Amino acid sequence: MKKDRSLSIAARVLEIEAQAIKTLVKRLDRNFSAAIELILNATGKVVVTGMGKSGIICQKIASTLASTGTPSFFLHPAEGMHGDLGMIMRNDVLLAVSNSGSTDELIRIIPSVKRLGLKMIAMTGKKNSPLAKYADVTLDVGVGEEACPLGLAPTASTTATLAMGDALAVALLERRGFKAEDFAALHPAGNLGRQLMKVKDLMHTGEALPCVAIGATMREAIMEMTAKRMGVTGVFKGNRLAGVITDGDLRRALETGADVVHKTVDEVMTKKPRVIFADALAGEALRVMEERAITVLFVEDEKRKTVGVIHMHDLVKAGVV
DSSP, X not given: OHHHHHHHHHHHHHHHHHHHHHHHHHHOSHHHHHHHHHHHHOSSOEEEEOXXXXXXXXXXXXXXXXXXXXXXXXXXXXXHTTTGGGGOOTTOEEEEEESXXXXXXXXXXXXXXXXXXXXXXXEESOTTSHHHHHXXXXXXXOOSOOXXXXXXXXXXXXXXXXXXXXXXXXXXXXXXXOOHHHHHHHOOSHHHHHHTOBHHHHOBOGGGSOEEETTOBHHHHHHHHHHHTSSEEEEEETTEEEEEEEHHHHHHHHHTTSOGGGSBHHHHSEESOOEEETTSBXXXXXXXXXXXXXXXXXXXXXXXXXXXXXXXXXXXXXXXX
């Protein structure tokens, strides 16, 4: 019985919070567009500030903005009144968050912010609040009810605020033309960062590149494969990749009973092999290898010149797999 009661409570909470977010969609108007333009036109950072539970949401919003191409940081308003306002520069934009719009610590920093000439975006649940009054743009994140049955603990209101922050971050990301490569540069650590490493960061180049010229004997190809220890060699015509010979190609040739050693590489190689660009993400190289059931890809630059080779082992070692 207790379990069923808990499930019904959880369902009610999720329905209320989902409805809070849906309501925001209907409120998207020129104010949201104006907020985006204010941030895009600013040459400084977005300073996100709020107290209590709103402050925790602000920290997440600031982090999301910063990681998606919009320089941002969180300012604790109480600490701001005790010296941290020195972190704010004249070319910044202030994003002030308060459900009531009358949080004392937040209101007290407004004169200093205005004195610096900063543009201010208010994110509040009360459109006629003091915070909204002094803001250049106000985003309405008000909710019909909190999920808390007492109406006291911020629940639906913080969910709505967080969602609006995500909407701002993603809209800015799109407007800036922010790409996966940019995201990778800001996330060098962790699984996500490793997935976003580029092929050129992991590939083997120069003397480590297994290669023989077209017309070479299979004896030469086998010696090259043995020396480079990658289970493959590229077959080149000039600096262009004409084909590849893998351990699998060699095995299949031996199964025919022919004198493989004295054959030329042209007779054994796989023509038109799958390649990948040096600027491609390592995660893309992994996807191609898994789809093709192969372990090696030769790498080309934008001029279609072969510049390296990447092995599944390289992806494993880098933690991409």
